[in-house]
Amino acid sequence: MDPISEHVTPDDPLRLLFQESGHHAAPGGLEARILEKMAAPAMPVHLPAPLVSRRGWAVTAALLVLISLAGLQSVVPAQALTHHVPGFAVEPYLQAYHRFINAPWMAAMALGIATAMLLERLYTLRMSKLILR
Amino acid sequence: MVSHDHTAVEESQAIALAKTGDQQACAALIARYKHMVHTVTFRVLRNGMDAEEATQDTFVKALRQLGTFQGGGKFSTWLYSIAYRTALTALRKRKTDTYSLDCLNPDQAELQRESTFPDQDRKAALEHALATLPPEDAAIVTMYHLEEMSLEEIVTVTGLGASNVKVKLHRSRKRLHEALHRLLKDELWTLSANT
Numbered sequence: 001m002d003p004i005s006e007h008v009t010p011d012d013p014l015r016l017l018f019q020e021s022g023h024h025a026a027p028g029g030l031e032a033r034i035l036e037k038m039a040a041p042a043m044p045v046h047l048p049a050p051l052v053s054r055r056g057w058a059v060t061a062a063l064l065v066l067i068s069l070a071g072l073q074s075v076v077p078a079q080a081l082t083h084h085v086p087g088f089a090v091e092p093y094l095q096a097y098h099r100f101i102n103a104p105w106m107a108a109m110a111l112g113i114a115t116a117m118l119l120e121r122l123y124t125l126r127m128s129k130l131i132l133r
Numbered sequence: 134m135v136s137h138d139h140t141a142v143e144e145s146q147a148i149a150l151a152k153t154g155d156q157q158a159c160a161a162l163i164a165r166y167k168h169m170v171h172t173v174t175f176r177v178l179r180n181g182m183d184a185e186e187a188t189q190d191t192f193v194k195a196l197r198q199l200g201t202f203q204g205g206g207k208f209s210t211w212l213y214s215i216a217y218r219t220a221l222t223a224l225r226k227r228k229t230d231t232y233s234l235d236c237l238n239p240d241q242a243e244l245q246r247e248s249t250f251p252d253q254d255r256k257a258a259l260e261h262a263l264a265t266l267p268p269e270d271a272a273i274v275t276m277y278h279l280e281e282m283s284l285e286e287i288v289t290v291t292g293l294g295a296s297n298v299k300v301k302l303h304r305s306r307k308r309l310h311e312a313l314h315r316l317l318k319d320e321l322w323t324l325s326a327n328t
Contacts, residue, residue: 018278
């Protein structure tokens, strides 16, 4: 037997009150209104036209394929392109970022912000309860 | 017991006929379950007009999808699951359409203002107490106590897990006891002795 059923006996006051109160009476003439609704023809569904038509998507896809094929068959070797990209050393920046994140004042600031947010949340909840009352 | 079996046969006959489009059978099924369905939709929506709309939609959906009902389970459980989902969908739609603090807990303020209810208003007291619960929980506790549905049936209707339903029932019963104790004082607890 589940924990709820253990407590709910046939003479449970809450159950008796529910039984005594009974159902919410459905409004009169409901059957006729439902059958009328069922007999009514279904409303035609008007789907909005898409912003880009199927033909538009097909043309775009074909263009993308053409551009890709043109890129693959290019006379310029891929390695030659990297000579134009300037060198960029990431390591010093990462070290500076780690120093910044691991600083004790950073942890203190995060803790402070979290506490302030919690206090603000508690204050708002208290005020909303007072207003609703 | 004989009358119960007879009713079951009548119901299965009505379902079979309704599947063929028989209007009288459809009307008989609606007449049989309209109060039950309306009670669930009203518990969730807490508004007569919205509840009637949801009740109508429930029956329209159910009668149109009657072919999918195989008869393995109870018809009432199947119908309840449609009613519960239809009412929840209407509730979500209403929440997105209009947002009001009153809609969240319409009778909370009134409940706090009321001290006690006269003897004849026990039903009103129950309505007020139910209004303190979230709509889904009010429907679940109604299914359990009014329709005397089992936990398994409620799980089927709501699509929630068994443990979740148990927690909701336990919490709802506790809140209802508290609210009713406040509204009806000792009368609730003498009910079983009087009946």
